[in-house]
Amino acid sequence: MKDTMGCSALLLFGATGDLARRKLLPSLYALHEDGLISENLRIIGTARSDMDDAAYTEMARAALAEFLPEDRKNDEALESFLERIAYQPLDASSIEGFQALADKLGDVSGGLAIFLSTAPFLFEPTIKGLDSAGLTGSHVRIGLEKPLGNDLESSAAINDAVASVFSESQIFRIDHYLGKETVQNLMALRFANMMFEPLWNAQAIDHVQITVSETVGLEGRHGFYNDTGALRDMVQNHILQLVALTAMEPPANLDAASVRDEKVKVLRSLRPVRGSEMVRGQYGSGAIDSNSVDSYAADLGEVSDTETYVAIKAHIDNWRWNGVPFYLRTGKRLAERRSEIVIQFKNVPHNIFAERDGRLNANRLVIRLQPEEYVRLQVMAKQPGMDREGVVLREVPLDLSLTQAFAKARRRIAYERLLLDLIDGDPTLFVRRDEVEAQWRWIDDIRAKWAASNEAPKSYGSGSWGPSAGIALTERDGVSWNE
Ligand code: BG6
DSSP states (O other), X not given: OOOOOOOSEEEEETTTSHHIIIIIHHXXXXXXXXXXXXXXXXXXXEESSOOOHHHHHHHHHHHHHHHSOGGGOOHHHHHHHHTTEEEEEOOTTSGGGHHHHHHHHOOOTXXXXXXXXXXXXXXXXXXXXXXXXXXXXXXXXXXXXXXXXXSHHHHHHHHHHHHTTXXXXXXXXXXXXGGSHHHHHHHHHHHSOTTTGGGSSTTTEEXXXXXXXXXXXXXXXXXXXXXXXXXXXXXXXXXXXXHHHHHOOOOSSSOHHHHHHHHHHHHHTBOOOOGGGEEEEEEEEXXXXXXXXOOHHHHHTSOOOOOSEEEEEEOBXXXXXXXXXXXXXXXXXXXXXXXXXXXXXXXXXXOTTGGGTOOOOOXXXXXXXXXXXXXXXXXXXXXXXXXXXXXOEEEEEEEEEHHHHTTTSOOOOHHHHHHHHHHHTOOTTSBOHHHHHHHHHHHHHHHHHHHHHTOOOEEEEETBSSOHHHHHHHHTTTOOOOO
């Protein structure tokens, strides 16, 4: 249930980092400009850098100048936003500085929201430090940004540390895909329309494809990315959340508990993947938008066997999805930036047009999440004509452009929604511990199989759709990726 307690302060750990500058500060500014957060909410940043309030405010000003879209820039709103901001330097690895942080925060009995975006090794000392300075208790909730560990064991250790001072209802685990409007729209599409749900199962659906492809490469995150790889960076969280929302049963209602109960059932039904049903790749040199780009090894400055691409044929072992493969893929330096879910329906049971040479393609529903936002249903129609040479049937799109239908609605970045929900205490769009752990269990098994096989990732040209083995993964089932 949404709890109605607001907050008088938001404490941002990692306040000088990339995420804070690119996403969190611009999101908070947008919430401020739109009057969505209380006038009394103070924002206190903390990080290692030794800065005073004025210096941090200037850093925030520079970040907003760089990362806010032009149509968001408003001098008056900017100045009043910056007045909310303060900063306290802190070395979170030692307990000493936390009392000064608590002093800086002052009275937070009106509610405190903490946003933790720090390196994984700082989670436990930070929790201890917060506890020692009295920054816990029922008026506090804490948002945790990934990476929350790098396998089930380390993730459980972090969860245990957090659980030692906060109850699960105070813990808000962030997966920024859940903050995306189009991802939330998946539930509306499935459960606010009569026509899809009766067909949303193994009787009518042949397979599902989920693609999250990017054209960017390492983007300066060398150490982090090379230790993480595409499976843990993208599949463990974002893609599995998309799988869960696509495959779950209708929840009893929109309560956090009901939605998360249904998602976790899907995650627990994921069948361990066989070695032959997964592909790892790593980008070589090539071209993106006609510009030549280097290989992963050249970007990194060393040879590595970290994967920048993964494709998996997944199976959900339950009644609804029996025998329906979910083909999943993600990668860096691919041909296009695209996130989409494709529902491929089966053929009609009998083609009455066959004897007049009419060929049928099975219906396909494409839910494009980004960069465009649309839902497109491919249906068969008869091409106009006298049919003397046979009936010509053609696939035509039934198109719903969400960008056009909601042209007047402002497109918000995912963190605006998530920060607001954290401040307001609504956990629906955050990931519960049992979900995260079910995700890790499935991922750890894949990693163990990779480690045992000792195979290097397959190379693919930058700007392509990945290694040929990723194409073969579907083609040998007679299925083509939607490209
Ligand atoms: C992050 C990953 O979680 O998601 C990045 O760490 C990735 O590697 C990013 O680029 C993609 O997010 P979006 O919102 O641009 O699809």
